[in-house]
Amino acid sequence: MATSDSASIRHAVQALEAGRLVAFPTETVYGLGADAENPEAIAAVYALKGRPPDHPLIVHLAQEADISRWAEAIPSEAQKLMDAFWPGPLTLIVKRAAHIPAAVSGGQETIGLRCPSHPVAQALLSLFRNSKGGIAAPSANRFGHVSPTLARHVRDEFGDDPRLEVILDGGQSEVGIESAILDLSRMQTRGPVLLRPGKISGADIADVIGQMPGAPDVAAPRVSGSLASHYAPRTPVVLVTSSRMQATLDVLGNQGQRVALMHYSPLPEKLAATLFARFAMPLAAQAYSHDLYAALRLLDEAGADMIVVEAPQEGSAWDGVNDRLRRATYNTQGLLDALLA
């Protein structure tokens, strides 16, 4: 059962201390957590997720945590960003303290640190070794799949796998897409680099540190969430612009394609009736990102031939959403061109 009363949080703490895995809510997405300083527990996370072992995990910390226990040579920009955005959806990549086992970083010399704002995550972190422990947690989904924003999604991903001891339920994740990841480990040579946009954009970061973060280069630390194809449902997903949406749906309908549509523009009744499934998205960026993964999962479950997504607008508030949609559609954009040719 997925719960988050104090007994289940204590149970989760005991599981972490025993080297076992727990799923817990954060304001971004649900995490699959393990003791960050226990290499065997870390190995179990990789095994359960089916994730390559050289992809580093983010370490989640309590608000009261002492950052210097986890990181070395913390740049002043990091402190400014922690003051501005923690607890919240920003992960900072800094140099890992020598005594923290390398397993959590996939062998790299850096470490990803994040202080989540969700009250259940904070309660768990405060109780785990009296705020001195760190919980390594990737999103609680199988590798490459859509991240979970509800406890039920975690159950859908892992079923009753006994390796996952507890699923804490904290309701639907507020932000809905994963944290922004900012690399500060190469300040001297490269400056700040935004490895993954999120609710916090490059522009938001520039407001605090007075410098716009750069885009990832070849030497940038590996981020599996930055693989060209990621965050993808099983049903092929394609993006269409608002202006092409109706014509595209007409053609696909005439071909007998079973289409699940994610849209925000109003649809004529007649056209809506031809769809296999649809989800009307909110117009504002934050409300849209809150619903994004739950909508993708619902449309995926409909069993259509394809999921058509009306492309949202551009602009820094939409960077995180557009990044995830590009990755979800990376392998499938050619499909639409082929069908419409």
Ligand code: TXA
């Ligand atoms: O919002 C989030 O960040 C969620 C919640 C659970 O906190 N977590 C999450 O974890 O999205 P995951 O593992 O699905 O994605 C984290 C990304 C990975 O792509 C990983 O490669 C990158 O962060 N990462 C972690 N530590 C890193 C490091 N030391 N250097 C470079 N990238 C790192």
Ligand code: MG
């Ligand atoms: Mg993930």
